[in-house]
Amino acid sequence: MPDIVIRAEGIGKRYRIGSLQTGYQTLRDVVVDGARSVFRRGARDRGPEYIWALRDISFEVPKGQVLGIIGPNGAGKSTLLKILSRVTEPTEGYAEVIGRVGSLLEVGTGFHPELSGRENIYLNGAVLGMRRAEIRRKFDEIVSFSEVEQFIDTPVKRYSTGMQLRLAFAVAAHLEPEILLVDEVLAVGDAAFQRKCLGKMDAVAQEGRTILFVSHNMSAVERLTHETIVVEGGRIVKRAPTSEAIDYYLTIGMEQMGERLWTHDEDHTPSPFEPVALRVIGPNGAVASQVPTAEPFDIELEYKLTESITGLRVGIYLSTSKGERLLTSYDTDDLETFRSRERRPAGRYISRCRIPANWLNEGRFMLGFNASSFGVRSYFTDEFALNFSTDGTGAPGSQWPEARSGPFRPALEWEILEAVN
Template identity: 50%
Template sequence: MGIIIKAENLGKKYIIGHQRRERYITLRDIVMHKMLGIGQRILHPLSPNKEAVTLEEFWALKDINFEIEQGDRVGIIGRNGAGKSTLLKILSRITEPTTGKVRLKGRVASLLEVGTGFHPELTGRENIYLNGAILGMAGAEIKRKFDDIVAFAEVEKFLDTPVKHYSSGMYVRLAFAVAAHLEPEILIVDEVLAVGDAQFQKKCLGKMEEVGSEGRTVLLVSHNMAAIQSLCDRVILLNHGSVVNDGNPDEVIQAYTSLLSEISSRPLEDRNDRKGNGKVRFTAVGFQNTNGEPCSVALSGQNLQIVCTYRCLTPIKDGKTMFSIAIETLTGEKLLLFRNDYTGNLFDEIPIEGMLICTVPRLPLIPGIYRITICAENTQDVMDLVFHAAELQVTEGDYFGTGRVKNPKFGPFLAEHTWEILGAPLRRDVHD
């Protein structure tokens, strides 16, 4: 069908500053800085408050080469900090590469962050026309697609409301609907779909599959490997800003799973592949059994305690901190979500450091290995979010107390239930 995206020796460099108390900067320092070049660690003479700033090069991407054909559906995966978002910003023409070049044919519609391309003071209706104009579409073309966009986004009642009053879910629904329906040759979607509910995510995946079947190109970044597997015919794995695998989805996802397992074995406190403002920082995740004793393996049907140690920059006393723990398959399918605000276990004060314990009565998972994602947030910001913070191994347990269920063939859950035939006696049979 022809090459529609081509990246050649693509690289993106950032200069990171680290402040520290130092001596005053002299003319000699400035001259030496010019002689050594920006690539060396230097003291910046213009730092505020008489503080020195150590500058350091950071390559978010380096030597990226690939070609994508028209109609390809490509997944881009990798842990946080691997360079996925930087790559998408370059492909979306939001930022320029430091080295190399990228060639694109046709219109590009991107959904990278909640609110990208929307003006908060304009209504939903006005933003649909604004986004269409940005994509280079005529008013008549946008008008023809208008009803389909509104129906897909499910925001009819709020169409003439400024989008600054939208919830994050409404924002994403409308943004995706605009991006997908205005017929770009290339559709780029980042992890923002995680904001929507499960039903809308399924709807979006269906739309992206439809877009791909029409001969348009789809690039999808997601931590949900099941979504990547079902939608994409090719997957690119990034790590430390480089392409480490590119090809068949099953093989690349297996390589990614192995990489995550290796990463999750590292001390959590040292992990830098995390998101958040750092006001809360998780330092370790562990597990305890029914007796409160540390355990490396959990039993189906037994109580499990997930223990997260943390540290705060300062004590938090606003009563708005929410903690969540997700248990997922190794391919990223979410199975269980535990949140303290769901259960009404709210904390008026979070001490500067401590131990957070989530107790799960009668663990309903079948034997297998699962991954744990942990998050601390408030109503405005994510404070710490770590994907694959730990792995949980579950082994067979006597969930029903009958001795009959050892290794269920269907799953992934076990659930309490009873049977009866009206008018017939019931006998409790426990297997020996």
């Protein structure tokens, strides 16, 4: 039996909603609240409201395993990592972690802008738990991994974001912890850098270290892990081999039957833009969770503007089931529409777009919703709001009963010419 290096039993974390939103209180708030509760005792005193960000989390991780953690936004994945790295305490439950824990929670944490790259390597290393001798020994390796040799004595505030990122990842990657917690660090940086990071994590895994890997990037999870936990609503709902877990996770959204609705609490922070629904409309005009690719179908965004917005664009993200973005499209992409809809008055709207026939391949896709005014403000974003699947009956090439790879299956215009020799 392999050694268990992480054992969690019934971990739960409760937050107070009020303090979660405001972040901190001022003394005046406390005095005012206190006075209020004295005068209005019993009346509409709702008391503090709590939410459980995590509940009943129990699992074990054997030494050397690379375990994926996936789940929708707000499911509690990051909270779980924070508890395991001891940044925050659980409200209930018990966990044992054996060995040095390193976190790649957010790259660049602990950098001081006024200090040089060299100084920051030492500082950041110390923050992450490295000894001075250890940092000195790995210094050259870190510098060459980060590719910032020339600027190593320049203050970090003069670095580009990319350089800061590389330097930070380089330090963290050389930490050599027995247990590495990774939270969505690959979301940043260019493709080459991401490849490098993935490669480094592969190498770390090869060395027999234990890794907990949180990501929305399903292909990265699939590539790096063999087993994955699905967290939803603060609970572990599934633990299975990665491909099975990813499938399970993606079907969580399938129950929504081609439609995603948003409800608004009255005491929610007011926004001029309120999403109402995101729908996939099949060829027969009804909401559908599966549409044929051989016919065109519609995607409908319904929303409410509580005040008029200038320069608003409402649009969709289309991604593969692995989370790879295929396209982004907005309702005011067309120049004419863009000009005529410069200012959208308050009211209820539907923006609808048509996905042409013979365009997508058979498979599962994810739809996202975005509303923003370019360069001004992003009102609403949900990258993976809805899943739908496509049926390839009658698609180009369906005379051959084989699966076609790739997300697209367009009817391209082909010409076959008799070549003259």
